[in-house]
Amino acid sequence: MSDTTTSAALRCIVVTPEETVLECEAEFVVLPLFDGEVGIAPLHSPMIGRLGFGELRIRSEDDTTRYYVDGGFVQVADNLVSVLTNRAIESSKIDGEAAHEQLQEALETRALGEEQMAARNRSQLQARAQLRIANRPR
Amino acid sequence: MANPRELDKRRKSIRNMRRITRTMELIATARFKKAMDRASAATAYTDRITQLVSDLTKAGLEVSHPLLEPREQTESAKLLVLTGNRGFCGGFNGSLLRAGFNRWDELKTQCPHCSAEASGKKGIAGFGYRGIPLEQAFTQFEDKPTFEQVELIANRYLEAYVSGKLDRLDVVYMKFTSIARQSVAVETLLPLGSLDVAEDAQSAAGGGSLYEFLPSPASILEEVVPTSFKVKLFKCFLDSAVSEQVARMVAMKAATENAGELIKQLSMQYNRARQGRITSELMDLIGGVEALK
Numbered sequence: 001m002s003d004t005t006t007s008a009a010l011r012c013i014v015v016t017p018e019e020t021v022l023e024c025e026a027e028f029v030v031l032p033l034f035d036g037e038v039g040i041a042p043l044h045s046p047m048i049g050r051l052g053f054g055e056l057r058i059r060s061e062d063d064t065t066r067y068y069v070d071g072g073f074v075q076v077a078d079n080l081v082s083v084l085t086n087r088a089i090e091s092s093k094i095d096g097e098a099a100h101e102q103l104q105e106a107l108e109t110r111a112l113g114e115e116q117m118a119a120r121n122r123s124q125l126q127a128r129a130q131l132r133i134a135n136r137p138r
Numbered sequence: 139m140a141n142p143r144e145l146d147k148r149r150k151s152i153r154n155m156r157r158i159t160r161t162m163e164l165i166a167t168a169r170f171k172k173a174m175d176r177a178s179a180a181t182a183y184t185d186r187i188t189q190l191v192s193d194l195t196k197a198g199l200e201v202s203h204p205l206l207e208p209r210e211q212t213e214s215a216k217l218l219v220l221t222g223n224r225g226f227c228g229g230f231n232g233s234l235l236r237a238g239f240n241r242w243d244e245l246k247t248q249c250p251h252c253s254a255e256a257s258g259k260k261g262i263a264g265f266g267y268r269g270i271p272l273e274q275a276f277t278q279f280e281d282k283p284t285f286e287q288v289e290l291i292a293n294r295y296l297e298a299y300v301s302g303k304l305d306r307l308d309v310v311y312m313k314f315t316s317i318a319r320q321s322v323a324v325e326t327l328l329p330l331g332s333l334d335v336a337e338d339a340q341s342a343a344g345g346g347s348l349y350e351f352l353p354s355p356a357s358i359l360e361e362v363v364p365t366s367f368k369v370k371l372f373k374c375f376l377d378s379a380v381s382e383q384v385a386r387m388v389a390m391k392a393a394t395e396n397a398g399e400l401i402k403q404l405s406m407q408y409n410r411a412r413q414g415r416i417t418s419e420l421m422d423l424i425g426g427v428e429a430l431k
Contacts, residue, residue: 017180048190115297
């Protein structure tokens with residue numbers, strides 16, 4: 001293998017249906033998968049994964065960019081991490097109070113049937129993930 | 139001979155109108171550029187989803203999902219017509235409504251339960267005039283539809299489809315192919331039929347896949363299908379918004395040009411009338427002088 005591939009940095013692209021939110025070089029990327037976080041370092045093996053609600057962290061040379069992502073998919077191949085998500089919001093802009101309200105509402109509503117249960121669970125997970133990010137000590 | 143003052147008045151009012159149409163053209167041009175940027179930004183997402191699906195199929199996965207398969211019997215169908223909130227855009231709303239009514243009549247003969255929904259004031263008015271009841275009407279979509287707004291509607295459809303209350307969804311919208319070309323499109327979005335797959339995928343199927351799937355390809359597919367439906371619907375809204383601005387731009391450009399021509403014509407008439415009046419007054423004077431001699 002040539003030297004260029006071993007030293008190549010990771011490229012990270014975050015797209016939502018509306019726009020390309022972010023396109024940057026990174027040293028290390030942490031993704032919120034559906035069942036926990038996964039770290040992607042350069043030369044990661046090709047992977048397709050389902051995202052959950054949580055925080056996407058992109059570490060480049062001296063700082064870390066944090067985004068809240070709202071489900072979606074990730075595809076990793078050839079040092080390229082493409083994140084497809086419905087929403088990507090900078091972590092600092094997450095509204096903790098709104099998330100708290102959403103959580104309360106989700107906890108209080110009664111769900112009948114599988115569909116509604118699933119919807120309630122989704123809403124809870126979403127709100128909890130946002131709260132976690134909003135309440136993280138800075 | 140026409141009255142010069144009246145002609146001048148008409149000319150002035152046409153000048154005013156030309157000013158308005160020219161401004162509207164400029165506004166439409168600016169909005170069109172913005173809408174266009176949004177629409178092209180959205181293609182980044184659709185391209186990647188397509189890529190993802192073709193990689194999934196490379197894994198030798200049978201693409202099957204309840205949203206993809208047509209129902210044996212379509213009991214209830216829904217028609218969604220995307221029009222503009224405003225007029226002054228040439229045949230945009232008219233041709234959309236015409237296509238919508240045609241499809242509506244077709245659906246009526248095919249399915250026992252039909253319902254219609256429309257977006258845009260013009261569409262709502264058109265359906266009202268025809269006496270077709272609308273189940274839902276949206277006016278919140280202007281030239282910048284957001285994914286969040288569209289997702290709400292898409293989720294409602296998905297829920298209805300999965301629970302069996304809806305068997306078919308048709309969307310009438312203006313498809314944007316290029317600045318010079320937009321056409322009315324009637325598409326069946328539910329059932330989805332097939333997912334867009336990059337062309338080389340079919341031949342490579344069964345060749346084994348490089349990818350590691352978290353969790354399984356099937357479970358990822360389960361998520362991809364509804365997402366691609368949402369994105370498709372979103373694309374319809376975006377296309378519609380872009381096409382509306384283009385249509386307005388073209389219509390207003392034509393109106394401005396037409397006004398210019400009218401002004402030219404009226405100016406000529408006005409000048410001739412004025413000259414005629416002066417001549418006849420002179421003739422009067424000369425006639426009076428001659429009579430005094």
